[in-house]
Amino acid sequence: MGAAVLEALFHQSPAGLLVLDTELRILRVHAALPVLHEAPPEQIMGRHFTDVYDLSAPGEVEAMLHSVLESGAPARGRLVGVRPKDAPEPEYLFSISASRLEDSAGRISGVLAEVLDVTECEKVRARLRVFDSVREHVGRTLDVVATCEELVQAVVPDFADIAVVEVVEAVVRGEDPPPSPLEREVPLRRAAFGHSGGKEQIQPHPVGDVRALPFATPYAQTLADLKPRLVALGPDTPWLAADPPRAEAIRASGARSLITTPLTLRGTVLGLMSLYRTYQAGLYDKDDVTLALALAAHTALCIDNARRYTREHTIALTVQRHLLPPGTAAHSTIETAHMHVPPEAGGGGGFLTFSLPGARTALAVGEVVGQGILAATTMGQLRTAIRCLAALDLEPDELLARLNDTAVSLAQERVTLPTGDPLPPTGSCVYAVYDPLAQTCTIARAGHPPPVIAHPDGRIEIPHLPSGPPLGSAEGPPFAPTTVTVADGSVLAFYTASLLHASPSGAPGSPDTLQRVLAQAERPLQDLCDDVLYRLPSDTCHGDVILLLARTHAFSADQVATWHLDHHPKDVATARTHTQHQLTLWGVDEETAYTTEIIVSELVTNAIRYGTPPVQLQLIKDRTLTCEVHDSSSLAPRLRHAKTIDEGGRGLFIIAQLAQNWGVRYSPDGKTVWAEQTLPPSTTPCPQQRS
Structure with missing residues (x-):
């Protein structure tokens, strides 16, 4: 029975079978796999199996078979590449299992190796x-x-x-x-x-x-x-x-x-x-x-x-690049420099510097949460809103309040976007107005980090500014302005929160890197910006990293003239006389001087007729010639288009026709009506260039 079973196994088994002696010499081969018997049986019988077949790992297979002989534990499913000797291709993948052969007396006679062709499966x-x-x-x-x-x-x-x-x-x-x-x-x-x-x-x-x-x-x-x-x-x-x-x-x-x-x-x-x-x-x-x-x-x-x-x-970066100013504008009382590192996807960061009436300068830095086209275009809309609101000569806190209303309106408009479109992001902004005449800077912020101020005496100050809610918030405490004194030569640093996140050291939210750089604030501003940039980690990707530096300069006293006027109609002529004399000292051309006298007459007349004493006239000669008349009334003047038969009502209309710009600025002690005129280049002071 045993011999019959063995013969049936060798002739009918789908697997290839090899019988090896204890020296791993071939005793018998089953012909199920052609690669195992391409040579005549008499040529392979008695030979060591590694002499007959080219194995991918002969040493490992031989070690496995010796282990089976020594321990008696069978080996299962060892994968090995096999090809007949001297055959260039192809290589077959075989799964080899081995069991020890023993006779009835327990004597070890060899190894039975079962070989399955798993080439296609593998x-x-x-x-x-x-x-x-x-x-x-x-x-x-x-x-x-x-x-x-x-x-x-x-x-x-x-x-x-x-x-x-x-x-x-x-x-x-x-x-x-x-x-x-x-x-x-x-x-x-x-x-x-x-x-x-x-x-x-x-x-x-x-x-x-x-x-x-x-x-x-x-x-x-x-x-x-x-x-x-x-x-x-x-x-x-x-x-x-x-x-x-x-x-x-x-x-x-x-x-x-x-x-x-x-x-x-x-x-x-x-x-x-x-x-x-x-x-x-x-x-x-x-x-x-x-x-x-x-x-x-x-x-x-x-x-x-x-x-x-x-x-x-690419689109987001292009949009952002076109929305950002090509460079910080030159001002006569402040010099600026900036550093901007946008994120890979384009971000919603931005900054602005522009002149305001009265030789003042506005500085703004903001950031919209998010990246991509939505953030860039949203910041573009907010930048436009800032410029429009600044033209109204609003205080920083009032400007941020109206800017927040604009952000809320944008959010409401985008509620109708199709499902799946991103919601409008919130944002932050800090807005400051530098007044070189008073040497003060009035600052308000909406969810934005406060600026860092480097004073000429070496002190580094982070002013305590109330933080209003982020832009786009429907509720929250009102925005509050803070006025700080800035001496001639002070450096103000405005930045985005992303600069704090990218700081390589220090506590989160602490501008420690910026403070260390500003310890040498006497250096050129662009060098300071570059120094901050060089200290940023190379993998900075937390959003728009923006730094705006501004060095303040006091306004020259001989470029400002101020007079206190009596609240009486006769002082209109006095104001014209003062104006004529001052413009002569400044060397203003006759045409501009004549126009200025008319503007002063109309402004002072309105202040005396409709305002509340005291009345003050101030002339400021900068890149433009500014006439300012202040009184204690908060009643807003209104430009009228008088009819031909009307005896009055043409004052502001005349001013609007003669001046390049005019407007009203309110303060706790009243209002200031101002008018600006352009000056020929020969009479304007040289602006401070970026260092």
Whole structure:
């Protein structure tokens, strides 16, 4: 019975069987697997199994069999590559299990090895591993070139010995991919290249090279009809003559099998994936082409996502760049410099510096929460609102209150956006007005960090400013202004919260880096900005990092003239006399002087007729000539368009026609009506240039 069972097993078992003696010499071979008996039995019987079969790991298999002989414990499912001796290909993958053979007396007679051909199963598993690796690693970044590099790293060496990814140049820039079929002259960028082994591979073109593909090649034809190509490579492959540099690289690498696969999505062409196998690996087959198509489909989707991100990033940065001022404006009483590090996706940070009547200067820094186009455009709307509100000459707290109303209105408008659109972000802002005549700076903030002030005596101060609610808040405490004294030569530093987050050291929310830099505030402002920039971590990505520095200068006393007037109509003539005399001292031209006398007459007349004493006239000669008349009444003047038969009501209308700008500024002790006129360049003081 035992002999019959043994014979049936050897002749009918689907698995290959080997009987080895205790020296691992072959005693009997089952013929189920052709690779195990290509040689005649008489040539392999009695020979050591490693002399008959070329194993990928002969030492490990031999150690396993000796262990089975010594311990008696069977071994199961050891994977090993096998090919007959002197056979160049192909290599089979076998699963080897071994059991010790003993006779009835317990004497060890050898080993029974069961061999299963798992070549196809392992190929399927290997393809699945490659596919899983590509799905896991490709698409981690939103960068087109980085995505291509991730693909190359995922397929080499497990699926390809050499991999090349080429992308349409327009796609790298974020533009829409061209439709198929791809025109011959469309350039492609070699985005990624990878190879296995330590030997350097010849590249026909370096990574980053941009060129169109030769027409009479599988590469161009794959992009023409969007169909993959399985190509056998040899020294006499005819199409290689159309691309000599690539032909030289292929011959030098020993590549003998090629798959070209289009990177396509929704009928558009994004690029091309080329996979090569050399003499050290097996040839590609149709199943490998199927896998290559799956890899290309996933990669194309990831590349398109990166392309869309690049496009939005470019648009956001462009919008933000156009919304930001090209440079800080020059002022006669303040010099400024700035530093701006936008995030990768474009952010919602911004800053403003502009002149106000009375030689004053407004400074504003703000930030909208979020990134991308929405944040950039929202900040653009808020910047426009700040300029419009500043034209009304509002106090900083009132300006922020109205700016907050604007932000709330924007939020309400965007409630009607389709589902899935991002909600309007909140924001923060600090707004300051520097008055060189009083040498003060009035500041109000809305959810924004306070400025840092470096005084000329070396003191670094962070003023205690009440913090109002962030912009866009429907409720919250009112905004409160704070006026601080700033001596001539003080440096004010306004910044976004992102600068605090990017600080390499110090407590969160503490501008310690900025304070250390401002300890040497006498240096040029741009040098101070650069110093702060150099101290930022290289991976700064917390939003818009903005720093605005302003060095104050007192206004020259001989450029200001002030008179206190009696509340009597006769003082209108007195005001004109004072004005005429002062303008003569300043060397103002006759036409401007005559116009100024008319403006002064109308302003003083209105103050005496409708205002409350005391009345004060002030002339300020800066880049413009400003006439200011102050009285204690808070009654707002109103410009009227008087009729022909009216005897009065033309004062403000005349002022509006003669002056470049005019307006009203309110304060706790009354109001100031002002009018500005331009001065010829020869009579204006030189502005402070940015250091």
